[in-house]
Amino acid sequence: MIFTTLVEALDQQHPVALATVVRGSALGAKLLLDEQGLGLGTLGDEELDGAVRAVALALLDAEQSETRPFHTLAGEAVEVLIETYPAPPHLVIVGGVHIAIPLTDAAKLLGFRVTVVDPRTAFLTAERFPQADALVAEWPDEALPGLQLNRSTAVVILTHDPKLDNPATEAALRYPVRYLGAIGSTKTQDKRRAALHEAGVSEEDLARIHGPIGLPIGGVSPGEIAISILAEIIAVWRGKQP
Amino acid sequence: MNEVLAFIEAAQARGAAVALATVARTYGSAPRRVGAKLAVASDGAMAGSVSGGCIEGAVFEACQDVIQTGERQLLHFGVADEQAWEVGLACGGEIEVFVERLDW
Numbered sequence: 417m418i419f420t421t422l423v424e425a426l427d428q429q430h431p432v433a434l435a436t437v438v439r440g441s442a443l444g445a446k447l448l449l450d451e452q453g454l455g456l457g458t459l460g461d462e463e464l465d466g467a468v469r470a471v472a473l474a475l476l477d478a479e480q481s482e483t484r485p486f487h488t489l490a491g492e493a494v495e496v497l498i499e500t501y502p503a504p505p506h507l508v509i510v511g512g513v514h515i516a517i518p519l520t521d522a523a524k525l526l527g528f529r530v531t532v533v534d535p536r537t538a539f540l541t542a543e544r545f546p547q548a549d550a551l552v553a554e555w556p557d558e559a560l561p562g563l564q565l566n567r568s569t570a571v572v573i574l575t576h577d578p579k580l581d582n583p584a585t586e587a588a589l590r591y592p593v594r595y596l597g598a599i600g601s602t603k604t605q606d607k608r609r610a611a612l613h614e615a616g617v618s619e620e621d622l623a624r625i626h627g628p629i630g631l632p633i634g635g636v637s638p639g640e641i642a643i644s645i646l647a648e649i650i651a652v653w654r655g656k657q658p
Numbered sequence: 659m660n661e662v663l664a665f666i667e668a669a670q671a672r673g674a675a676v677a678l679a680t681v682a683r684t685y686g687s688a689p690r691r692v693g694a695k696l697a698v699a700s701d702g703a704m705a706g707s708v709s710g711g712c713i714e715g716a717v718f719e720a721c722q723d724v725i726q727t728g729e730r731q732l733l734h735f736g737v738a739d740e741q742a743w744e745v746g747l748a749c750g751g752e753i754e755v756f757v758e759r760l761d762w
Contacts, residue, residue, distance in 0.1 A: 418762050423663060438682050438756045444730040446762055457762075481693035483683045483754070497682045497756060499693040501659070527660065 418448050418457050425450070426501060429529070433472040433500045435459060438483060440494030451476065459496065461489040468496050476500040504529050505568050505594075505653065510556045510584040511575035512539030515599070519572065519642035520548050526646060533559045533584075534575070556584035565591035570649050572629065573598040582611050589621045595652045597626035597645060626652075662697045665705035666760065674699040676760040677721035681708050682732065686751035697760075700725050708755050720757045730758040 425432040435447045442460040481499045512534035531550040534540045552559045571588040605627040630644030651657040679696040689710035698704045698721035736752035
């Protein structure tokens with residue numbers, strides 16, 4: 417029953433935490449909690465459930481899983497494994513260009529939900545992006561506000577066309593996205609930064625843009641560049657890069 | 659996690675019982691994070707991992723035991739541990755793995 421509910425929550429991409437007694441007489445007892453702290457099951461007594469609930473919600477927010485010591489109502493020292501399943505990360509790709517195809521496929525491998533945005537419908541076909549979760553055929557500055565951009569979101573800007581790239585970058589910077597990267601050489605980056613600065617974007621926000629995009633692994637083909645972009649996103653997600 | 663879930667669904671669909679091993683705690687260098695899972699079916703099939711491979715053999719056996727006995731266990735592997743020496747925890751860390759039958 418708990419397992420079925422856990423699988424349903426994961427299918428629907430609802431964040432949940434699963435607590436299990438791993439040391440103590442109630443070995444294996446479980447409590448499944450949703451984001452609001454509503455539970456299914458019990459670890460043995462209400463006080464223990466309550467103490468674990470508070471820790472589990474904090475760990476869910478921090479996207480961490482841990483085993484922690486607790487005490488039961490009867491005073492027994494126990495250890496509880498708290499596994500958290502945050503909502504899956506979301507990759508928003510602006511530009512249905514060639515690189516976006518392997519980037520979508522590789523991001524799916526890493527567990528990202530992938531949305532591709534491009535107003536040019538010739539680029540944005542289901543045949544080109546069979547693995548994408550959503551294709552949005554709108555101008556990026558109109559599409560991005562509707563995509564619930566938050567700290568689980570990475571935005572990658574790939575069109576190479578300032579008419580699309582610059583408004584997309586400006587729109588993405590209005591949200592607390594965890595990663596924002598834009599394609600283009602150092603020269604292109606300088607031009608973009610100057611244009612955005614002129615449009616009123618602060619230096620602080622400009623510093624959030626990763627560009628030239630990706631870790632410098634010398635990638636040449638679209639697949640290699642996709643991997644270098646995802647490598648940089650992983651580094652940011654895991655706290656190895658600002 | 660997705661590949662482990664898909665494996666469990668398939669195992670249950672063919673009537674196999676499943677044991678789950680989950681990394682509960684790591685000390686020092688460890689290749690897999692807390693929550694990483696290895697699933698083992700009663701017919702010997704498996705999916706996922708709890709280490710880079712160094713303790714998978716011992717954990718696989720514990721999974722087969724728990725399918726039979728239903729007795730949950732918290733396994734501990736470390737460099738100072740004879741058992742870990744036998745199975746060869748090459749990464750030099752310590753790790754605790756909770757093993758249970760999937761009957762919840």
